[in-house]
Amino acid sequence: MTTTSTHLEPVTPEAVQAALNKLASRAMGLTGADIERIVRQARLKARREKRSIRYEDIEEGIRMDRPMVPYDLRWRFAIHESGHAVVHHALRLGPIHGLNIDTPTGGGYSQLGFTASGSDTLGYREDMLAMLMAGRAAEQIVVGKVSAGSGGSEDSDLARATKLALAMERSLGFGAVQPLLYHDDKDPTAVLDGNPDLAARIHAQLERALARAVEVLNENRDKLDALVKALFDAQALDGVAVKQLLKHSNRAGGS
Incomplete structure (x- = not known):
């Protein structure tokens, strides 16, 4: 009588960590309560089926029966989030923790880290503006x-960029007009609507940031194309x- 046996390869700590990183990327945009509910439901499912919890159980819980993102929107999300990531990386703003184009809110999500070094300088804030405009x-x-x-x-990107540019002009000491005056602008929209000259300066600053983002992306076009394809295929990528x-x-497009 011949017997056969199935040999299972041991699961390495690296493989476990890679799976956890992938799940964390898929879960970007969810709250702690969402994650707790998903894990609880996955455990109940595994218990009912008298088996161990699986990666697929958590992944299915994260997706929550959402319809697949339409092809054209998926490409657009991949392009947009990849743009942010490429400029963020090229300008050395900090680590990238993950990208996701299949979020519960129906859009893309970039989890980006920022270094503290140099963050109080004009050049750093200009880099930030370029990164914010990079999806567009x-x-x-x-x-x-x-x-x-x-927007x-x-x-949104435009809202955050506008607020940052306004702060650079009015409260951080980098303004082109009376830079030493501090203004506490709690309602940026009202401030800009009531001051056309200021609005024109802010818009010009955003145009420069957009042009710089375009320049950086053109210089790194191969990286952009590779990341767009990978993100489109996987829908979520961890920082590694x-x-x-x-x-x-x-580094491209220096300050």
Whole structure:
């Protein structure tokens, strides 16, 4: 009588960590309560089926029966988030923890870290502006036109960039007009609507940031294209995967 046995390869700590990193990337944008609920439901499912909890159980819980993102939107999200990541990396603003184009909110999400070194300088704030405008710049380069994905809400790229540019002009001491005066602008929209000259200066600053983002992305076009394809295919990439794709990028578009 011949017997056969199945040999299972041991799971390494590195493989476990890679799986956890991937799940963390898929879960970007969820709250702690969301994660707790997903894990609890996955445990219940595994218990009912009398088996151990699996990676797929958590991944299915994260997706929550959402329909797949349409093909064209998925490409747009991948382009937009990759633009942020490439400029963030090229300007050495800090680590990239992950990218996700399949979030519960129906959009893309970039989890970016920022170094404290030099963060109080004009050059650093200008780098930040370029990074914030980089999603729009990537769409402009790859698609030839931009979507409304950069704006539309108070936490959008355009809103954050406008607030940062206004702070540079009015409260951080980097302004072109009376830089020593400090202004506490609690309502940026009202301030800009009531001061056309100031609004023109802020808009010009944002145009320069957009142009710089375009320049950096053109200089790193191969990295942008590679990251867009990888993100489109995987829908979520952890920081390790992103770093491997971008590790040969050099600083571009200096301050």
